[in-house]
Amino acid sequence: MTQGVRGTRDFYPEDMRVRNWLFEKFHSAARSHGFEEYDAPVLETEELYTRKSGEEITQQLYNFEDKGGRKVALRPEMTPSLARMVMARSGALALPIKWYSIPQCWRYERTQRGRGREHYQWNVDIWGAGGIEADAEIVSVLVHFFRSVGLSSEDLVIRVSSRKVLEEVLGSLGVTGGAFSETCIIVDKMDKLPAEAIEAQLTELGLGPDAISTIQSVLGIKDMGDLEGALGSTSEAVSELGSMFSLFESYGIGDWVELDASVVRGLAYYTGPVFEAHDRAGELRAVCGGGRYDRLIGTLGGKDLPATGFGFGDMVVMELLRDKGLVPDVPHGAQDVVFGMGAGLRGAAMEVASAIRSGGRSADLVLEDKKMKWVFKHAERLGAERLVMVMPDEWSRGAVKIKHLGSGEESEVPFDQL
Numbered sequence: 001m002t003q004g005v006r007g008t009r010d011f012y013p014e015d016m017r018v019r020n021w022l023f024e025k026f027h028s029a030a031r032s033h034g035f036e037e038y039d040a041p042v043l044e045t046e047e048l049y050t051r052k053s054g055e056e057i058t059q060q061l062y063n064f065e066d067k068g069g070r071k072v073a074l075r076p077e078m079t080p081s082l083a084r085m086v087m088a089r090s091g092a093l094a095l096p097i098k099w100y101s102i103p104q105c106w107r108y109e110r111t112q113r114g115r116g117r118e119h120y121q122w123n124v125d126i127w128g129a130g131g132i133e134a135d136a137e138i139v140s141v142l143v144h145f146f147r148s149v150g151l152s153s154e155d156l157v158i159r160v161s162s163r164k165v166l167e168e169v170l171g172s173l174g175v176t177g178g179a180f181s182e183t184c185i186i187v188d189k190m191d192k193l194p195a196e197a198i199e200a201q202l203t204e205l206g207l208g209p210d211a212i213s214t215i216q217s218v219l220g221i222k223d224m225g226d227l228e229g230a231l232g233s234t235s236e237a238v239s240e241l242g243s244m245f246s247l248f249e250s251y252g253i254g255d256w257v258e259l260d261a262s263v264v265r266g267l268a269y270y271t272g273p274v275f276e277a278h279d280r281a282g283e284l285r286a287v288c289g290g291g292r293y294d295r296l297i298g299t300l301g302g303k304d305l306p307a308t309g310f311g312f313g314d315m316v317v318m319e320l321l322r323d324k325g326l327v328p329d330v331p332h333g334a335q336d337v338v339f340g341m342g343a344g345l346r347g348a349a350m351e352v353a354s355a356i357r358s359g360g361r362s363a364d365l366v367l368e369d370k371k372m373k374w375v376f377k378h379a380e381r382l383g384a385e386r387l388v389m390v391m392p393d394e395w396s397r398g399a400v401k402i403k404h405l406g407s408g409e410e411s412e413v414p415f416d417q418l
């Protein structure tokens, strides 16, 4: 009975302090760029995720029938819920909107054990702005976050490309529409599966060996000059990416970003710029990923609206922060510990704690008879600033004894000066 559901995590207070520290950095980075928070239910109708491009995220849906026979799913990602919310208010929203959220998202893997089935995924999105300015703004939020937790461009790189790169290559080979997004999903697995497996899947899609080798050579490009060489000077992908890298310079984040044509992302709905952040050492999975998805609402039966954003899970970044020694010791949070010496002063200690709390400071009150040694250790463990002791002599003079735990300094303070 002490075990939770397979693949889920408990957050004890010491875990929650670190999680809240991380989330506060998410909130701050988004708010610093003018984003507003939203939320949606973790339970959605299954049809919100019935896409047919072979994406891992829809293959691993945590779905079931409720007692009314309705097909529902725990959300695997936030974007479809956001699209649903935007659709429901289309016309009433003052565009563009800049919204963020930190939802818990779920997956159900059948194959492997010992892997997580839930995580928290920071989502930052802009809807109603079709230009690359919005994509660059999104990447700026990301870099702002990384800097705020002490990570630098020596720790991380944001690899950027555009779906238009592969779209132009495949278009010239006659591959369009559904086959295009399916190709992206296969190509996304290039660094996870052996080359033969990728080639077999592309062949199954109907691509010939020449088409496959063209794709492979274009996806190896990491330089704007080479990209222009491959796609031509009139290529939209080239002009879009060229403009984006110039905006990155304006934001002062040029050191963080690199062109990498192999970035396509594994979601079917991306249409334009795409990116993912990786640790420079290459030891971890992608820290986050995102891109432009201008046609998602259309696939849900509504009228398209341009959109761009990213998803950022809580697990990989915590691994990186731990590796780099950047996870802080977050204190318990009580500023004062209040202790009444003996049962006779328990009421007095409650009066003192109440006065401190009304004055706007946080106070942890020692609730039982404890030895002075325990109280000191307790205050130290909590990282409190002051130990407020209610003792017989001082209290008879209407005062308490206060020890400042930083300096060790002790003084007698009248009750009305607490």
Ligand code: 4HU
Pocket (backbone or CB within 6 Å): 057, 075, 076, 077, 105, 106, 107, 116, 117, 118, 119, 313
């Ligand atoms: C994903 C989605 C939901 C939950 C978890 Br854990 N992972 C895909 O990264």
